[in-house]
Amino acid sequence: MDWYKIIKENIILHVLLVSILVLFSFCAGLFIKNWPILMLDKQIKITEVLGLGISVILAILIPVYLESVISRGKKKDETVLREVEKYREDVGVIQSRFLSFYQNGNLTSNNKTELFVLSEVLDSKFHSLDKMIKKRFYNKASESLDALKEKHIELWxxxxxxxxxxxxxxxxxDDMFEKGIRSYQNVEESIIKIIDFIT
Structure with a gap:
């Protein structure tokens, strides 16, 4: 809607607008002519100046402080998210090795040692991740974290x-392979819930 065009085409609105401007000009003139009616205190108190200065400083500092707190929180969330992704990658590596050993149909002593070592390393990483999430989110993530812990232990x-x-x-x-696949899928689902919670 183009107001300028509407006013220009409608004579009544044009006259009304001009009348309002004349009335406003008249009131402004009376106000300026009778200025001494509005008396201002010409003394300035130091406390008032300090109060004004502090108010201005706070008006500037509070948003800056809040922005820095929010950005620090986002950085912490990103750090936790990266650790969750690393844990997820490690679970994927173990699953890949497990699948490879199953498909080969031959489980050597070295394969068993590799699975055991990878499981223990994953367990250690999980406990670090658990502490990190608890520290960052307190009890807010406890339900999702407990589910992940349960599924992690099942996989381990x-x-x-x-x-x-x-x-x-x-x-x-075949039975152990199916258990391994189910456990892996359960851990994946729990990881996705943790990622959803963080983001």
């Missing part, structure tokens, strides 16, 4: 089970 138990690591075992049986 599968990878370190006697049915895989015992001396007499030379391959991963």
């Amino acid at each position: 138990r599968v990878l370190t089970a006697e049915d895989i690591l015992s001396e007499g075992v030379d391959n991963i049986n």
Whole structure:
């Protein structure tokens, strides 16, 4: 809608607008002519000047401080998110190795040692991640974190089970493979929930 065009085309609105401007000009003239009616205190108190100065400083500093607090919080969230992604990658590496050992149909002593070491390293990384998330989010993430912990322990138990690591075992049986796949999928789902919580 073009107001200028509407006013220009409508004579009544044009006359009304001119009348309002004349009235406003008349009132402004009376106000300026009778200026001494409005008396201002010509004394300036030091406390008033200090109060005004402090108000201006606070008006500038508070937004700057809040912005820095928010950006620090975002950086902490990004750090936690990176650690969750690293944990996720490590879970993927273990799953890949587990799948490879199953497909080969041959589980050597070195393969068992590799699975055990990777499981222990993953467990250590999980505990660090657990502490980091608890420190950053306090009790807000406890439900998602407890679910991830439960699924992590389930995966760790599968990878370190006697049915895989015992001396007499030379391959991963179908039952253990299915448990491993299910555990991996459960951990993945829990990781996704943690990522959703953080973001």
